[in-house]
Amino acid sequence: MTDERTAELPSLPVLRVTQPNEIPDSGLRLQADVVIVGSGAAGAVTAYELSRSGAKVVVLEAGPHIPSNRFQEHAPTALETLYEDHGNQLNTTGDLAILQGKCIGGSTVVNAAVCFRAPDQVLRHWASEHGLDNLSSEALAPYFERVEKNLFIHPNEPHEVNYNGRLLIEGAEKIGVPAGPTPRNVKSCALSGHCISGCRTDRKQSMLVTYLPWASQLGATILSGTRAETFEVRNRRITAVQASAIDEDGTKKPVRVEAGLVIIAAGAVQTPLLFQRNEIGNSSGQIGLNFACHPSLAVFGEHENDVYAWVGATITAHAGDIENPLKGGYLLEAGMVGPVVTSAWIDGGIGRDFVDFMQRSKKFQAAVTLIHDHNVGRVYLDGDRKQIEYDIDDRDFESVREALRGAARMYFAAGARRVYLPVTRRTTIDRESDIDSVINGLRNGKHMYRLTSYHPQGTMRMGADPAKSVVGPDGRCHDLDNVYVPDASLFPSSLLVNPQLTVYGMASYISDRILARA
Amino acid sequence: MELKLHRRTFTKLGILTGASAIILPSCSEVATAPEGGVRLTEDERELMERFAEVYLPTEGTSLKPRSEVPVVDHIERAFGLMDEPILEQVRIGLKLFDYGSVLIGFHLSRFAALSAEQRLDYIRRWENGIAMQRGIVGVLKKLICLGYWQDIEAGRAIGYRGPVSVAGGVVSLGNAPMPERATQEPI
Ligand SMILES: Cc1cc2nc3c(=O)[nH]c(=O)nc-3n(C[C@H](O)[C@H](O)[C@H](O)COP(=O)(O)OP(=O)(O)OC[C@H]3O[C@@H](n4cnc5c(N)ncnc54)[C@H](O)[C@@H]3O)c2cc1C
Numbered sequence: 001m002t003d004e005r006t007a008e009l010p011s012l013p014v015l016r017v018t019q020p021n022e023i024p025d026s027g028l029r030l031q032a033d034v035v036i037v038g039s040g041a042a043g044a045v046t047a048y049e050l051s052r053s054g055a056k057v058v059v060l061e062a063g064p065h066i067p068s069n070r071f072q073e074h075a076p077t078a079l080e081t082l083y084e085d086h087g088n089q090l091n092t093t094g095d096l097a098i099l100q101g102k103c104i105g106g107s108t109v110v111n112a113a114v115c116f117r118a119p120d121q122v123l124r125h126w127a128s129e130h131g132l133d134n135l136s137s138e139a140l141a142p143y144f145e146r147v148e149k150n151l152f153i154h155p156n157e158p159h160e161v162n163y164n165g166r167l168l169i170e171g172a173e174k175i176g177v178p179a180g181p182t183p184r185n186v187k188s189c190a191l192s193g194h195c196i197s198g199c200r201t202d203r204k205q206s207m208l209v210t211y212l213p214w215a216s217q218l219g220a221t222i223l224s225g226t227r228a229e230t231f232e233v234r235n236r237r238i239t240a241v242q243a244s245a246i247d248e249d250g251t252k253k254p255v256r257v258e259a260g261l262v263i264i265a266a267g268a269v270q271t272p273l274l275f276q277r278n279e280i281g282n283s284s285g286q287i288g289l290n291f292a293c294h295p296s297l298a299v300f301g302e303h304e305n306d307v308y309a310w311v312g313a314t315i316t317a318h319a320g321d322i323e324n325p326l327k328g329g330y331l332l333e334a335g336m337v338g339p340v341v342t343s344a345w346i347d348g349g350i351g352r353d354f355v356d357f358m359q360r361s362k363k364f365q366a367a368v369t370l371i372h373d374h375n376v377g378r379v380y381l382d383g384d385r386k387q388i389e390y391d392i393d394d395r396d397f398e399s400v401r402e403a404l405r406g407a408a409r410m411y412f413a414a415g416a417r418r419v420y421l422p423v424t425r426r427t428t429i430d431r432e433s434d435i436d437s438v439i440n441g442l443r444n445g446k447h448m449y450r451l452t453s454y455h456p457q458g459t460m461r462m463g464a465d466p467a468k469s470v471v472g473p474d475g476r477c478h479d480l481d482n483v484y485v486p487d488a489s490l491f492p493s494s495l496l497v498n499p500q501l502t503v504y505g506m507a508s509y510i511s512d513r514i515l516a517r518a
Numbered sequence: 519m520e521l522k523l524h525r526r527t528f529t530k531l532g533i534l535t536g537a538s539a540i541i542l543p544s545c546s547e548v549a550t551a552p553e554g555g556v557r558l559t560e561d562e563r564e565l566m567e568r569f570a571e572v573y574l575p576t577e578g579t580s581l582k583p584r585s586e587v588p589v590v591d592h593i594e595r596a597f598g599l600m601d602e603p604i605l606e607q608v609r610i611g612l613k614l615f616d617y618g619s620v621l622i623g624f625h626l627s628r629f630a631a632l633s634a635e636q637r638l639d640y641i642r643r644w645e646n647g648i649a650m651q652r653g654i655v656g657v658l659k660k661l662i663c664l665g666y667w668q669d670i671e672a673g674r675a676i677g678y679r680g681p682v683s684v685a686g687g688v689v690s691l692g693n694a695p696m697p698e699r700a701t702q703e704p705i
Pocket of ligand 1: 037038039040041042043060061062063099100101102103104105106107108110111112113114115116196226227228229265266267268270271274454455456487488489497498499500501503
């Protein structure tokens with residue numbers, strides 16, 4: 001199907017996607033130079049970069065193709081249609097929602113558009129602990145620059161920083177924490193505040209409106225609703241990928257793509273599961289281990305005045321020492337999304353307390369926390385079911401506390417009269433002088449906090465030593481000669497900052513390594 | 519949305535209460551909608567209604583009356599989107615909550631049959647209970663919130679704008695132009 005919007009905008013690149021209903025019941029057999037599994041941040045960049053070099057590329061995407069003119073600016077509808085497991089992907093404990101996009105463009109379609117480069121301290125740690133000397137800030141800089149230019153990445157302009165963002169910056173500055181307008185991949189933002197439901201007017205430069213149409217224009221074949229399942233393997237090579245395209249009426253159609261080069265970019269949950277299901281590439285025993293996810297919490301601060309934190313860009317400003325993630329650093333990002341999310345992020349109480357809380361929500365300043373968590377989780381198959389084992393480690397809980405303490409201090413400094421914490425039963429800080437006693441009283445435990453992860457990472461660890469890592473410094477699997485993994489699963493440790501720019505940069509870098517080797 | 523409760527957690531509750539397997543109605547009574555979607559049972563509907571009554575009392579406030587929002591129908595739809603094993607766990611959780619008032623709540627009737635005051639008291643006890651109880655009460659709250667706040671007018675009553683781009687006539691920028699790049703060589 002060709003994107004419906006292109007008729008109105010004929011001079012722009014066209015995204016052509018083959019839908020399952022266009023595939024005959026007997027299935028499809030394709031031959032290509034490159035087959036790419038996943039059309040998100042890593043899959044899309046790789047598809048374009050390799051198509052540019054003249055390669056014949058086929059992209060298989062499990063999720064549907066939903067053109068932006070069908071986005072509803074309504075979070076529950078978006079969760080239902082654009083997210084993995086309709087937004088119900090959880091850790092095994094059941095107290096952490098792990099959100100990922102599942103559609104053409106992957107998580108980039110539903111993300112909040114924040115773009116930071118991987119902190120230098122993290123890259124130095126990757127070099128010293130994982131032998132990745134090739135990934136210094138200097139070496140990656142040209143790749144980041146290329147992506148930043150392509151995706152229009154720039155710090156929010158003054159009109160893109162709403163009152164909520166200005167309150168965060170003001171509070172942070174008063175207590176001496178670095179803060180500023182957040183860089184985003186948005187062109188002429190329409191300030192709808194609906195990033196996480198997909199950008200209806202194509203201002204967010206997601207893969208849906210950038211690298212995928214560009215790859216398509218260069219001849220790449222892109223299939224939606226087509227889940228890669230089985231690898232045919234011979235002599236340390238994947239020779240073909242078998243997939244199932246599933247029609248709207250549930251008919252399963254077999255798709256087989258033979259290719260000389262295989263790129264697995266299904267994201268940090270599905271990529272390791274594919275390898276596990278096919279029992280390949282795991283001589284290190286590391287596949288699925290080292291899962292990290294930046295467990296995130298929201299904090300609200302109630303003001304006398306109306307703040308309308310949801311009016312304007314989704315994320316407007318940030319605060320925190322992002323250059324020092326390894327020393328308990330945290331990041332706060334100012335943003336709030338409609339009432340479904342507001343009521344899911346913070347427990348406002350029961351009965352009249354809850355009603356009162358929701359009625360006052362326009363007076364709340366709001367931000368979400370990010371921390372540099374340790375890679376303590378695991379993704380694995382229990383029979384045919386995926387399991388994501390992850391609970392906040394006690395070491396990381398200290399960072400969580402610091403992030404909440406920092407937020408509370410900033411909010412009171414900016415004039416808040418009460419702070420709401422993301423505990424599973426209504427918990428507030430009513431006076432600045434109570435911050436330490438309340439925060440110090442918080443304990444790590446199951447079902448204690450309203451946790452969400454937007455950033456799964458780390459399950460296909462990159463490293464120089466094949467005994468300790470799955471993927472080599474150039475992105476190629478240690479055990480397989482023609483298989484590369486460029487997605488968020490290869491990060492050997494978590495970033496602290498939002499990962500998309502690092503994924504784009506790494507995928508560009510890995511594409512260059514592939515081309516240099518070809 | 520966090521909607522899952524781990525099987526092991528329930529096993530722990532089984533140990534805790536002992537009698538649960540006998541007293542809880544069988545899960546096999548679960549109703550399935552003809553078109554393959556999921557139907558809530560009468561008990562589940564009643565539980566949601568009674569929970570919502572005390573959790574989100576809209577009467578006499580500026581909120582959109584709960585009776586004008588099909589909260590439970592919305593929840594039924596959400597059930598239809600859950601994977602079978604998750605749905606099963608959620609349903610067991612709801613039953614434990616409903617009948618837990620008999621088992622561990624020291625009341626002689628289901629949650630749905632308690633007075634408003636007793637229901638509030640019961641929810642508070644579960645909020646302060648063990649992880650499994652906190653988890654189940656959290657699921658119930660989130661389901662009610664999802665069911666109610668997805669109504670666009672309910673959001674507008676508290677100042678939220680809802681969808682804006684179409685109403686505001688904001689035009690699409692379309693796909694981005696292909697970048698010009700001098701070289702195809704690796705950096
Ligand atoms: C709500 C939300 C907000 C976010 N906000 C930000 C932000 O502001 N800034 C930021 O930097 N990051 C953000 N992120 C994270 C960021 O988008 C991801 O880190 C990034 O997209 C990861 O890239 P990826 O290529 O690893 O995976 P994805 O982009 O998730 O792409 C993986 C794709 O593979 C597909 N797939 C999976 N299995 C198969 C299979 N078997 N066969 C075929 N296809 C398959 C999936 O459907 C998916 O489309 C956010 C994420 C979410 C969910």
